[in-house]
Amino acid sequence: MAIKFILKETLDSIGVTPNRFSTLSQVRSNTIYDMIYNETKRIDVKNLDSIVSTLNRLAKEKGIKKKFSLSDVAIWEDK
Template identity: 40%
Template sequence: MGITFKLDELLQEIGITKNALAREAKIRPNTIYEMCNNTSKRIEFKTFNTVMETLIRLSGRPLTLNDVLEYIPEDELENH
């Protein structure tokens, strides 16, 4: 799939650990690790919304989908 998470880089940039995000968002740590490692098979919109709201609250700055997701066309994904 051409949609990838940039969550790992964002967490490093704002100084939040994966476990802290999972704890604050009240979701399974494995969900965050899968998002960070781009191994998620699917994610519920409700869960993603909770992650976004928690990131905004913890970072103290406005974030958009572009901060967390990236679309790379399939033909470019192999070279990325």
């Protein structure tokens, strides 16, 4: 059992690059890329909050009627 990050798919769905997202969310680009490549060992709750908040802000700006949550960043996968 493991956590799988699906942030890349979520970013693709709203049309934003990891670098741009890093800037907008004020989360280090290394942290974002670690999540994208499932290399994250731990994550700060503050970063998760910033990521989800930024996803929702971008969705609103782009007219996307979806409310993003933690399940759009990571999922629990049975191995």
